[in-house]
Amino acid sequence: MQEMIDFGVMVFRQKNTNGTFKPHLSIKFRSDTGKLVTFSIDTTRTPAKYAQPDAYLITHAHSDHHGKSAMLSERAVCSDKTALALEIRHDRAYKGRTMEVGGSIDVNGVTVTAYPNFHTVGSTSFYWENDVGTRILVTGDVKDASLLPKCDVLITEANYGDPGDATCYFDDDIMGFRDVLQGNACVAFGAYAFGKAQRTVELLRGLGYNGAIAMEEKSLALTRYLLEDAGNIIGLGDICGDAVCVVPPWDLDKLPVNMSKYVMTGRCDYRYPAIQISDHLDARGLTCMVQDIGPKFTVVYHPSGHRPGRFAAHLRGLGFNAISIDKVNNVLSNDFI
Secondary structure (H helix, E strand, C coil), X not given: CHHXXXXXXXXXXXXXXXXXXXXXXXXXXXXXXXXXXXXXXXXXXXCCCCCCCCEEECCCCCHHHCHHHHCCCCCEEEEHHHHHHHHHHHCCCCCCEEECCCCEEEECCEEEEEEECCCCCCCEEEEEECCCCCEEEECCCCCCCCCCCCXXXXXXXXXXXXXXXXXXXXXXXXXXXXXXXXXXXXXXXECCCCCXXXXXXXXXXXXXXXXXXEECHHHHHHHHHHCCCCCCEEEHHHCCCCCEEEECHHHHHHXXXXXXXXXXXXXXXXXXXXXXXXXXXXXXXXXXXXXXXXXXXXEEEECCCCHHHHHHHHXXXXXXXXXXXXXXXXXXXXXXX
């Protein structure tokens, strides 16, 4: 961790009152004016009686990034569409500040810029610089890294970052998806309500399907308010004749038996055939992302389990200075107190 201190950055893990670690991590640094600043990344709120971070950065609205908790703080920061997705998903008001993807916001004298990573509608990677000019990038989960900036300190994910795992290598089966769509007048796709459902609608429209798309209530609301070019989307109760449906995978059984049914996933534990469509980079894509961004130090913070450690080890084998979240010490250096 000494290398990061030399960059004017301290990454650490906070603890809950019961002594367990809070999800993900936080980063401490100094602003241009020398003020000590703390950003907590994709984590739950700290109880009000304890010192608060300057910002809770929420990269996107999936539950494993803990926006449901952080959205209730006035210190929350996310994109406008992530805030809307959180409100729809959790039926509560977002209380923090928002920014457009591609825009910037000032947080206690620090200019934070949101870059698109195309994981979900509204998902963002956050970029800023500290007092000594260290460029810091927090990616969140990434589908397309082509617009991410170069940085000195990279904090990133490893959902499919185990190079030794064959399931971490894949290509989206767009042709298979097209063939299913063209071969069925009455077809249903199982896709999670937030993220995969919107990607499915985008694919359907991109392949030239202009008819109605029927969706269950939560998927419908998220798609209607988040996608600008969703076209004609309707509720399941409004189906008339043949239909294309997009519902959560566990709702496929509720649809008529005469419908052809598929799951949009790389998993193989569903009873219906799978179409490989991912919202993530695979092991090759993650490696190329780091190589293109060119950080001097990388911290891998997501998901839980062994993959962050495997990806960090892979990066070290390629000559990068990298650690995983399980190696991050929760004790702050005196240089930052």
